[in-house]
Amino acid sequence: HTKSIGRNTYSYFTHAMNKEVSRRLAIEEQIHGALERGELQAHFQIQLDIRDGSIMGAEALLRWNNPALGNVSPAEFIPIAEQTGVIEPMGEFILTRALEAARIWQNKFNDNFRVAINLSPRQFRNPNLVQSITDQVNTFGMRPEDLELEITEGVLLSGHAYTLDALKQLSDAGFCISMDDFGTGYSSLSYLRTYPFEILKIDRSFISDMNKDGKSNELIIATIEMAHALGIRVIAEGVETQEQLDELSFMMCDYAQGFLISKPVPFDELLEIGIHYKEIHENLATQENPIP
Ligand code: C2E
Numbered sequence: 001h002t003k004s005i006g007r008n009t010y011s012y013f014t015h016a017m018n019k020e021v022s023r024r025l026a027i028e029e030q031i032h033g034a035l036e037r038g039e040l041q042a043h044f045q046i047q048l049d050i051r052d053g054s055i056m057g058a059e060a061l062l063r064w065n066n067p068a069l070g071n072v073s074p075a076e077f078i079p080i081a082e083q084t085g086v087i088e089p090m091g092e093f094i095l096t097r098a099l100e101a102a103r104i105w106q107n108k109f110n111d112n113f114r115v116a117i118n119l120s121p122r123q124f125r126n127p128n129l130v131q132s133i134t135d136q137v138n139t140f141g142m143r144p145e146d147l148e149l150e151i152t153e154g155v156l157l158s159g160h161a162y163t164l165d166a167l168k169q170l171s172d173a174g175f176c177i178s179m180d181d182f183g184t185g186y187s188s189l190s191y192l193r194t195y196p197f198e199i200l201k202i203d204r205s206f207i208s209d210m211n212k213d214g215k216s217n218e219l220i221i222a223t224i225e226m227a228h229a230l231g232i233r234v235i236a237e238g239v240e241t242q243e244q245l246d247e248l249s250f251m252m253c254d255y256a257q258g259f260l261i262s263k264p265v266p267f268d269e270l271l272e273i274g275i276h277y278k279e280i281h282e283n284l285a286t287q288e289n290p291i292p
């Protein structure tokens, strides 16, 4: 009897493993040429300034839709793009989309809007990274401070000789460097000492655990205070409820990003949010200062 359970378990696992392996192989196969076939898109997620309720900027996030695989999440394909090197052209693609978007938004709404992109370890192995980012920003007639570059601990751990150098150059040139997924790594504190971060993004696991274990709140408060003492501003990631946003505001958190404010959306939808937001504010303004 036990033997047959064992056999079923075994075949269940091999089946699951085969499925996983074959999906991975299919992703590896399909990821080449995905860009050329027009399967990639940029989505944008709004970043809210908690203090005055204004839209501070947006993070650009890659989306991949493939005829055979359907929608593949970045969590699945970014690591493979990284290993195979296709992250390089993908990184240029998302930067272009991001700068286009920021320029249009700035012309339509406000000049301080900033766009964020994620940079991965592989991109830092390219000695031309700083130059190619600078060139693209110049091509679009944008300023370095219009672009936020998000890096995770993975970039710093890879420990390539160029990394610190590249980050210093980018920071000196005026780009905004931010530490993504803060709190999930091994030695985030020492990175804050070494690297020129302007923004720290508290990982969404801390936000989703707020008011659950009693410790997340204390860690968030301490992180915000520490960051502010270092002159670093803070974005809370994964804000899903009004309660979380209210609490973060009370904690003096600077910015919020999450489904409560908006999901990542295509650029035309981002513009609709901008138009809607502008109308709300114009209405508020006319109510506050009624025309006599
Ligand atoms: P990330 O940079 O930390 O991006 C935030 C992720 O959290 C996004 O997942 C976003 O959709 C998700 N998110 C935002 N708000 C909420 C929320 O309220 N609740 C929940 N549950 N999730 C929320 P996404 O788009 O699947 O991206 C996953 C990761 O893939 C990103 O994490 C980033 O590390 C990477 N990635 C995405 N696009 C790019 C890219 O263009 N280049 C590179 N190098 N990495 C990218």
Ligand code: MG
Pocket: 059, 117, 118, 150, 180
């Ligand atoms: Mg990010």
Ligand code: MG
Pocket: 180, 181, 201, 203, 237
């Ligand atoms: Mg993050």
Ligand code: MG
Pocket: 181
């Ligand atoms: Mg993440």
